[in-house]
Amino acid sequence: MSQDYISKIKDAGIVGAGGAGFPTHVKLDSKAEVVIINGAECEPLLRVDQQMMEFYSKEVIDGLRIAMIQTGAKKGVICLKGKYKKAISNLQNLLKDESSMELKIIKDYYPAGDEQQLVYEVTGKVVPLMGIPLDVEAVVINVLTTIHIARDKPVTERVITVTGAVEKPQTFIAPVGTTFGELIKACSGPANLNDYSLIVGGPMMGYVEENWNAPVTKLTGGIIILPKNHSLIIKKTRKTVVDLQLTKAICCQCSYCTDMCPRNIIGLNTEPHKVMRGLANEDPSALGAISSVVSCCNCGLCTLYACPMDLDPGKITNMVKQSLLKKGAKTEKIIPYEVDPLRESKKVPTKRLIARIELSDYDVAAPLIHSIFETRNVKIMLKQHIGVSATSIVRVGEPVTKGTLIASCGDNLGANIHASISGKVINLTDDYIEIQA
Numbered sequence: 001m002s003q004d005y006i007s008k009i010k011d012a013g014i015v016g017a018g019g020a021g022f023p024t025h026v027k028l029d030s031k032a033e034v035v036i037i038n039g040a041e042c043e044p045l046l047r048v049d050q051q052m053m054e055f056y057s058k059e060v061i062d063g064l065r066i067a068m069i070q071t072g073a074k075k076g077v078i079c080l081k082g083k084y085k086k087a088i089s090n091l092q093n094l095l096k097d098e099s100s101m102e103l104k105i106i107k108d109y110y111p112a113g114d115e116q117q118l119v120y121e122v123t124g125k126v127v128p129l130m131g132i133p134l135d136v137e138a139v140v141i142n143v144l145t146t147i148h149i150a151r152d153k154p155v156t157e158r159v160i161t162v163t164g165a166v167e168k169p170q171t172f173i174a175p176v177g178t179t180f181g182e183l184i185k186a187c188s189g190p191a192n193l194n195d196y197s198l199i200v201g202g203p204m205m206g207y208v209e210e211n212w213n214a215p216v217t218k219l220t221g222g223i224i225i226l227p228k229n230h231s232l233i234i235k236k237t238r239k240t241v242v243d244l245q246l247t248k249a250i251c252c253q254c255s256y257c258t259d260m261c262p263r264n265i266i267g268l269n270t271e272p273h274k275v276m277r278g279l280a281n282e283d284p285s286a287l288g289a290i291s292s293v294v295s296c297c298n299c300g301l302c303t304l305y306a307c308p309m310d311l312d313p314g315k316i317t318n319m320v321k322q323s324l325l326k327k328g329a330k331t332e333k334i335i336p337y338e339v340d341p342l343r344e345s346k347k348v349p350t351k352r353l354i355a356r357i358e359l360s361d362y363d364v365a366a367p368l369i370h371s372i373f374e375t376r377n378v379k380i381m382l383k384q385h386i387g388v389s390a391t392s393i394v395r396v397g398e399p400v401t402k403g404t405l406i407a408s409c410g411d412n413l414g415a416n417i418h419a420s421i422s423g424k425v426i427n428l429t430d431d432y433i434e435i436q437a
């Protein structure tokens with residue numbers, strides 16, 4: 001495999017579909033011992049990766065093979081949960097004669113899909129502070145990204161689960177740029193939008209979006225509609241100033257947030273209770289070491305599961321982390337502690353988490369619709385990834401066909417953008433290109 005192949009992946013605009021949107025051509029331009037496909041899909045209610053592995057198992061394996069050749073990895077592992085029985089059976093059938101590839105079946109816990117947890121489950125190694133999986137000779141790729149690698153075509157669709165307070169939860173293959181509103185309508189979503197809010201992404205790490213006509217990007221894995229008075233919406237929309245006041249008033253320093261923090265459990269001394277203490281006492285020296293903050297992965301477990309006082313240690317820790325990183329704070333690439341010997345028993349079962357965040361009523365199937373969702377209008381964002389925005393190369397009024405390159409990242413870190421439907425460019429701004437069929 002060669003730089004030609006890296007160029008092809010770059011041309012196709014493939015980015016990590018698991019959330020961060022790191023350009024895949026950069027990730028695969030490296031050498032590793034093992035390629036791990038992240039099929040753990042740990043965010044409650046989302047049903048994308050599990051169905052992709054079930055229905056597109058061959059492409060998952062083909063993509064894994066390409067990634068292994070590209071990185072020189074001798075081993076490929078698809079890591080997924082034991083409850084994805086159909087996906088396991090389909091993948092196992094295809095892997096019968098593959099000596100260098102295997103499945104790693106894990107428990108149904110949160111956050112199993114965090115790269116740190118996944119790498120540890122597969123290799124028994126911990127990625128050091130401020131490190132990446134490559135530090136332990138591993139490359140981690142999302143399921144959908146793997147399928148894009150196998151297809152070797154411009155990324156024009158995104159697979160997305162639409163669920164929550166809708167009559168028919170479904171998983172769509174939607175052209176990039178489709179509005180949330182159209183997908184919600186196709187699921188017979190609520191008629192009176194004033195009483196509902198939507199979370200983009202999963203319930204744990206997703207954010208509340210005010211604009212129901214916001215467009216799907218290459219990274220949008222889920223839309224969850226919930227009543228405005230649902231505890232999750234109330235917590236996620238609480239103002240930071242209130243969070244800080246509450247921290248000062250009622251954080252009792254029980255340190256449950258730290259005890260249950262998956263990054264702390266894996267040996268990275270993430271200590272949200274110290275961050276809370278530092279803020280409550282207005283004493284920066286009480287915050288703890290830099291490493292106790294920068295290792296936070298924003299999983300939200302401390303906030304939505306551990307804290308008995310309804311505080312938001314996750315948000316506060318992440319805020320302090322962003323501010324430290326902005327100031328250029330660095331820490332050594334070390335693993336400060338041993339993995340907690342009680343890690344297995346401290347894993348939070350997803351079912352229990354779902355009950356704790358009051359989503360049990362919405363924990364239902366969201367079947368995959370195999371045909372591409374039909375839309376006549378798309379708004380395609382120029383920045384859907386880590387790196388610089390892509391620069392438009394089309395003009396208003398120009399006809400485009402599906403798959404045409406419409407914005408390029410050139411030689412910068414970023415990703416190319418393609419037309420997701422055939423039609424005419426009707427609007428062009430610094431942020432997006434709008435195409436009408």
Ligand code: SF4
Pocket residue numbers: 250251252253254255256257258272273276306307308309310311312313
């Ligand atoms: S769990 Fe809540 S109350 Fe306890 S230390 Fe953490 S933030 Fe404070």
Ligand code: SF4
Pocket residue numbers: 257260261262263264270271272295296297298299300301302303313314315317
């Ligand atoms: S959000 Fe909380 S539980 Fe998750 S890694 Fe950060 S500090 Fe730990």
